[in-house]
Amino acid sequence: MRIGLFTDAYYPEISGVATSVYELRNSLTEAGHEVFVFTVSNSEVEPSDYSEINTYRIPSMPLITMKERRIGIPFLKNYMKIIKKLELDLIHTHTEISLGNLGKRAARKFELPHVHTYHTLYENYIHYFKIPENDFTFSLVGKFVKNFTEKCDLIIVPTEKVVESMKQYKIIKPLKVIPTGLDLDKFQNIDWKYAAEIRRRYGIEQDDMVLISICRISQEKKLDKIIRYFKKLSQTTSKIKLLIVGDGPARNELEELSAKLGLTDQVIFTGYVDWDRIQDYYAAGNIFVSASQSETQGLTYAEALAVGIPLLVRQDACLKNVLYHKQNGYGFSDKDDFINGYHFISDKLAKDPKWGSRSKIFSKQDFSDAIISTYEEVCLAVSSYVGINQI
Template sequence: MRIALFTDTYYPQINGVATSIMILEKYLAKRGHEVFIFTSSDSQADLLKESGKVFRFRSLGAIFVPERRLAIAGLYRASHLIEELGIDVIHTHTEFSMGFMGKLLAKKYHLPCIHTYHTMYKDYLHYIAKGKLITPSMVGAFSRLFCKRTFAVIAPTEKVKKQLETYQINEQIRTIPTGIDFERFRRRFNYSEVNQTIRSQLGINQSDKVLLSVGRIAIEKNMRAIILAMPELVKKQPHVKLVMVGDGPAKKELVALTKQLNLTSNILFTGAVRWDDIHMYYHMADIFVSASTSETQGLTYIEAIASNLLVVAKDDICIKDMLIHKKTGFLFQEDHQLATLLDQIMTKTSEISLIKKQARRQIEHLSATHFANHIEQLYSEAVQIYSPQPSRMFS
């Protein structure tokens, strides 16, 4: 099959959506499919390397998520590309500009359109007039409108599926978790060398205990709760370090908070890290920690487990089948419980090895291979139902 993926975010941007698309692209290509990416412009993109596979369209920064970009032109160009490339199926990964472009082109060429609902927008409303302009009911109406007349809507977790059902979306909803490339995160023979190199670069001693946070640094990720847990934890565990990998709109505020708490030697901000290097940061850490409840799936949790890290997370429905308290990880209910929980984990380590082993077994079904298998099957179903009957919408 020849597949067109429409997205507002793609490499070199690092986030859950871009990661999901890169994994899908890689594993579909392994099966002999041809995958083309239609996405927004990015000044950091390697256009020469992408040539022929990635098509970028002029864009502006989005108000609600400043790091995302929304295409503002290119419908005619995209239309010609769909025809020239002989696309069989269109898969949209955004509800905004590139997503609407994908839906229009699917209608024009009578192609199946499959949509993945990646983002819980109700957790992002604070970006628009501090949450006073757009209401959750408006998000539901917008989501329902976008998903209308798609062949299927993919929900990465049951949490997302239930949310879509509350929006009264009548299209078939398939729960297909994004898988990850386990091999990429497996600790290799040179693990100790990588560990020493990254820790040395960050000024961390080999004897220090390292907590790791990976992801977009934004209000909805609740990373502030992790920083606020550090003063109490440092009193009991003076050699603990928190490494925050990523960038985002809340970084400046959190750096200021770190200085205010006199924790600049214990809390380190790396900024954005290249996708090719991200696994090394997992490998140099001891514990992965998250206080977010805005995840649709929590790919970073899966990456951490695959990297043989212990995961400590705030309890949330999206991880209920992955993280079971004291069996496959550790969960806390309230932010104020985090410091005590981390101290207990660092003090009592006898059961940690077993918990990490059980966690790895728990995520076996979340491999990239399984993910691509399910998506490929859905594409095949869709293509069998549709037949090419192009209209002349733009002629």
């Protein structure tokens, strides 16, 4: 098949959507399909990079309220000509703004099957737009999503949590749950010497227990809670560090909070790190932590498990089939439960250093098989519908 992927988030950007689309593109290509990616420009990417094969980078600008994110400025006439020449069999959109709209318009114009993956629960990001968070603004999110998806042939969502959100939006289009699969080879191929070097670089001793967070450092990730919980935890145990990997708009605020709480020597901020080494950063930690409830899937949780470290995370509906409470981690509900969870996991690891590392992870191959099967079903259904209409 000749497949067009349309997204405002793509490699080398670090985000769940960017990772999901990049892994999808690679999986489909490895399965023998021709994949064409339409995405935003990025000055950090090399034109010779593998990611740029059949990739169309559209001029873009930073979002006013999220400057590390970009929005494309597609010149419709120019790109419609390109899309027409590609003779695509199917369009798969992954964002609802500029590039998603380009894909949506192209699907309608060229009468192509249109699949959309809904990745982002926008109600968790309203604060970026400096408007009140209330029932009215939440209803606007539903109307926005419903308007974008009304002509789609199928909507893919990563978890049942998102199915429930789509019901609240009053979406009536067919839905299918397909989580993003991981490249298990990447996350199980650890450079242990490099992981040890990471610990040395940040002054982490061999017997320190490292709680690690890997994410975009932003308000919705609730790292302020993790830092406050960590402060309380540090009063109950010694030899612990909190390693926060990533960058984002809340970093300065969180560094100030750490200093205010007297945690400068225990809470470590690495800043942005190279995606090619991300598995080694996971391996530098002992327990993965998160208090976020904004995730639609939580790829980082699965990545941590794939590396072999257990989870200490806020209970959330997106973690069904990922977190198995007291089997591969601990789902906490509040500060005291976080502390109880840490001691539970710490005791388990003292008895068995590999505790929690035997999780079954939805793989890149599982993901590819499910997506390809879905594409085939959609194409068949659309062709049958067109055939009936032509009779």
